[in-house]
Every structure is written in structure tokens, then in C-alpha cells.
Amino acid sequence: MTTQQVAACLLISQPKISLLENGRRIIKPRDVRDLCGLYGVQDQRRVDDLMQMARESGRQGWWNAYDDIPYGAYIGLEAEAAAVRCYEPLVIPGLLQTSAYARAVIAGTIPPATAEQAATRLEIRMRRQDRLRTPGNPLRLWVVLDASALWRVVGSREVMREQLEHLTHLSAQPHITVQVLPHDAGAHPGVSGQFTLLEFAEATDGSVVYLERFTSDLYLEKRSDVRRYGDMYAHLQAQALSPDGTRSFIEEVIKVYAGPESSPDARALTLPRP
Missing domain, CATH: 3.30.870 (Endonuclease; Chain A)
Incomplete structure (x- = not known):
């Protein structure tokens, strides 16, 4: 799928998908969940692990405290x-x-x-x-x-x-x-x-x-x-x-x-x- 197709399916902007994939924007657990659903990830444990990683990554930037x-x-x-x-x-x-x-x-x-x-x-x-x-x-x-x-x-x-x-x-x-x-x-x-x-x-x-x-x-x-x-x-x-x-x-x-x-x-x- 292209970033444009993903963005259209999730009703978000294409630049956001690009920023997420390039690691330039903090990804939220909800984004991980939605992407996993779109990409057909069936293993719930895998989805939960990825969502937990997203929660932890979101705490790394000082600005996330605000x-x-x-x-x-x-x-x-x-x-x-x-x-x-x-x-x-x-x-x-x-x-x-x-x-x-x-x-x-x-x-x-x-x-x-x-x-x-x-x-x-x-x-x-x-x-x-x-x-x-x-x-x-x-x-x-x-x-x-x-x-x-x-x-x-x-x-x-x-x-x-x-x-x-x-x-x-x-x-x-x-x-x-x-x-x-x-x-x-x-x-x-x-x-x-x-x-x-x-x-x-x-x-x-x-x-x-x-x-x-x-x-x-x-x-x-x-x-x-x-x-x-x-x-x-x-x-x-x-x-x-x-x-x-x-x-x-x-x-x-x-x-x-x-x-x-x-x-x-x-x-x-x-x-x-x-």
C-alpha cells in the first residue's frame, strides 16, 4: 500500500504517515492499533507488544511531559x-x-x-x-x-x-x-x-x-x-x-x-x- 492509500483508509493525512514511518513523529498506541488492523496483523500479543513500545517511546521526549x-x-x-x-x-x-x-x-x-x-x-x-x-x-x-x-x-x-x-x-x-x-x-x-x-x-x-x-x-x-x-x-x-x-x-x-x-x-x- 502507498502512504496515500493508508492515509485514505485511516482518514489521516499522508504527511503524518510519512513522518511516522521515518521516525520523526511520536506514534501513539491508537495509531499502532489502527495500522496493525489495516495491515492484517492477527497476533494480539504482537499488537499489544507494539502498542506498549509506542507508550514507552512517547515518554522519551521532554515535550511529552506537557x-x-x-x-x-x-x-x-x-x-x-x-x-x-x-x-x-x-x-x-x-x-x-x-x-x-x-x-x-x-x-x-x-x-x-x-x-x-x-x-x-x-x-x-x-x-x-x-x-x-x-x-x-x-x-x-x-x-x-x-x-x-x-x-x-x-x-x-x-x-x-x-x-x-x-x-x-x-x-x-x-x-x-x-x-x-x-x-x-x-x-x-x-x-x-x-x-x-x-x-x-x-x-x-x-x-x-x-x-x-x-x-x-x-x-x-x-x-x-x-x-x-x-x-x-x-x-x-x-x-x-x-x-x-x-x-x-x-x-x-x-x-x-x-x-x-x-x-x-x-x-x-x-x-x-x-
Whole structure:
């Protein structure tokens, strides 16, 4: 059976089947039971053993200690990835956010969340950043950031100043690269929205494209899709400021946030391209 046929029989998405088969998504006992039924496994002891293995595997990831994580599948992929390439048009990516900035983003983007739910999301977001500090094997992160994200005042001017200072500090680390796409770049391949490319160390593991949505996220694994997004990202990198030019640009924006609110708006800043 093809993954499309399996997905149609179980009324689930084809990408989910692919993620399960490649070990990139935690499999639930119910999924094991349904798959065994579809594949004609008659030995109940065999089915029970597999379901027990699924229960045990589900406890391995730290994120499984939290209930109702809407993007638990993505965290699992991120935890196993060797490199992540991200384009973000509106906000600083979660892996690079300060606690104050992240708290303001969560409060603004998920209004129905209770205080407890917001606190859980904040804790998870901060813990994800441990992947950038893994001794000897930190996550290789490359971010192309639209200039709009620098000027969107999230929380307050002080929160933004602190966030941008944190961003320049992180971007100086050898395994983290940040490039800003200035407004004068005009139309570019990222106008359709945010996307993330996850790459894995094992040659047999293909890359995955992650598209974050408000209700249900998308995971693309077809080689043609991954290649297309890889080409888009290469174009974004080419149009963005260099890493050094980016740090200079951000430092100028920090001066605006650090100054009085009546200071001239620096959104018209343009730096010479290297």
C-alpha cells in the first residue's frame, strides 16, 4: 500500500504517515492499533507488544511531559535536526526570543489562552532554545528576518531593545547566522509567508519543510517541494544583508529604541550592500 492509500483508509493525512514511518513523529498506541488492523496483523500479543513500545517511546521526549502541545510534532523534528533554516516576516523566531518578547508574542497571538496555558507555552519555548546550547553538537541555525520584524513593537520599546541586543549577541556565535531582508529589497520569494527547512544528519533522512498555521500546521517532504523551498531560501539569502551588515543595521535600530520616543524614525535606514 502507498502512504496515500493508508492515509485514505485511516482518514489521516499522508504527511503524518510519512513522518511516522521515518521516525520523526511520536506514534501513539491508537495509531499502532489502527495500522496493525489495516495491515492484517492477527497476533494480539504482537499488537499489544507494539502498542506498549509506542507508550514507552512517547515518554522519551521532554515535550511529552506537557499536555496539549499544538506543535509537539515540530518540536520532535527540531530536537533531532542537525540544521534549521528559517524565514520569518513578522516576528523574531522562537529560538531567538527573549523571555519578555516571547511572553508578549504569546499574549498577542493567542488571546483565548489562559494564564496557565500561556505560561506553559512560554516554558516550552524557552526550553526549545537549549538545542542551541547542546555541548559539542548545537543546532545549526540560519535565519532570514524581514526588517518588519525589527520595527513591530512587541511588548514595549524596552522589550524590543532588549530583544534586538540579544539577537546581535546570538548572531555572533559561529553556529547561528542572522540576515535581515531590508524593505528596499522589494518583492521576494518570501512574500507568501513564514517557512522553515529542517535538515537531518542521517543521509537517509530527507529534509522537511514546516509551514506554521493557526489551526493545523503543514509538513512537506516531497523532494520537489523541499527543493523548491530550498531555492526560495537561497534567493532570500542573496537578497538579504550580509551577517555583518545585518548586525550594523540592527545596532542602528537599537539606538532608536534606546532613544526618546520622539526620535527620528529609522525605518528608512538603508545600508550599503556588501
